[in-house]
Amino acid sequence: MKIITVKDPLAGGKAALDIFKAAKERGVKTFGLATGGTPETTYAELVKSDLDFQDCVSINLDEYVGLPADHDQSYAYYMHEHLFKAKPFAASYLPNGMASDLATECARYDQIIADHHVGLQLLGIGRNGHIGFNEPGSPFDGTTHEVALTKSTIVANARFFDREADVPKQAISMGIGSIMQADQILLEAYGEKKADAVAKMVQGPVTETVPASILQRHPDAIVIVDEAAAAKLK
Numbered sequence: 001m002k003i004i005t006v007k008d009p010l011a012g013g014k015a016a017l018d019i020f021k022a023a024k025e026r027g028v029k030t031f032g033l034a035t036g037g038t039p040e041t042t043y044a045e046l047v048k049s050d051l052d053f054q055d056c057v058s059i060n061l062d063e064y065v066g067l068p069a070d071h072d073q074s075y076a077y078y079m080h081e082h083l084f085k086a087k088p089f090a091a092s093y094l095p096n097g098m099a100s101d102l103a104t105e106c107a108r109y110d111q112i113i114a115d116h117h118v119g120l121q122l123l124g125i126g127r128n129g130h131i132g133f134n135e136p137g138s139p140f141d142g143t144t145h146e147v148a149l150t151k152s153t154i155v156a157n158a159r160f161f162d163r164e165a166d167v168p169k170q171a172i173s174m175g176i177g178s179i180m181q182a183d184q185i186l187l188e189a190y191g192e193k194k195a196d197a198v199a200k201m202v203q204g205p206v207t208e209t210v211p212a213s214i215l216q217r218h219p220d221a222i223v224i225v226d227e228a229a230a231a232k233l234k
């Protein structure tokens with residue numbers, strides 16, 4: 001794992017832009033994308049840059065169950081607002097959280113992943129070490145699946161909703177096995193609330209109890225952290 005420590009999320013976004021640029025230069029055509037507060041500075045840098053993604057495909061990690069794409073807290077809406085409206089891709093895929101049959105939707109998404117090899121996968125990390133919506137205990141070889149969100153994730157994501165009760169209780173997430181197939185993984189973590197998860201991911205045992213710890217076994221994983229998120233690294 002390569003660790004890049006930066007002063008703050010703004011500097012992190014700039015460092016991430018360099019990694020996207022290098023990926024484009026080596027011909028990456030499929031980008032795995034993430035949502036949440038963390039990648040906002042990265043998307044802002046991509047939007048300001050001269051990078052063009054019109055010959056590329058994006059595949060997002062996850063989506064809430066029960067939120068239509070035009071709901072302002074859906075990940076489809078987030079991606080449109082933060083990236084796609086300024087930097088369109090040839091095709092952009094997200095799980096459909098409104099699908100009537102979630103098992104069929106998961107199988108459809110796995111086929112999309114199988115058809116497009118991800119060259120660079122962007123990730124954030126949950127306070128409990130989750131990646132995508134792969135909560136603690138998720139199998140390391142998992143594919144796309146339906147998830148019951150943990151209380152900790154619901155509480156953490158409540159800041160984006162009017163009330164905690166409005167946070168969906170379920171999501172569809174790409175599995176850890178699929179995430180690990182990417183040629184390169186870039187995980188960003190900012191702020192003191194991520195310091196424990198970052199220390200466990202980088203220095204703890206590789207265990208399904210800390211989903212992100214599997215990145216220790218990826219041949220090309222880069223972690224960008226600010227000083228607050230790096231505070232518990234030895």
Ligand SMILES: N[C@@H]1[C@@H](O)[C@H](O)[C@@H](COP(=O)(O)O)O[C@@H]1O
Nearest residue numbers: 035036037038124125126132133
């Ligand atoms: N499903 C998302 C993850 O993809 C994200 O990495 C994480 C951290 O979010 P944030 O970046 O807002 O801290 O939580 C959410 O639940």
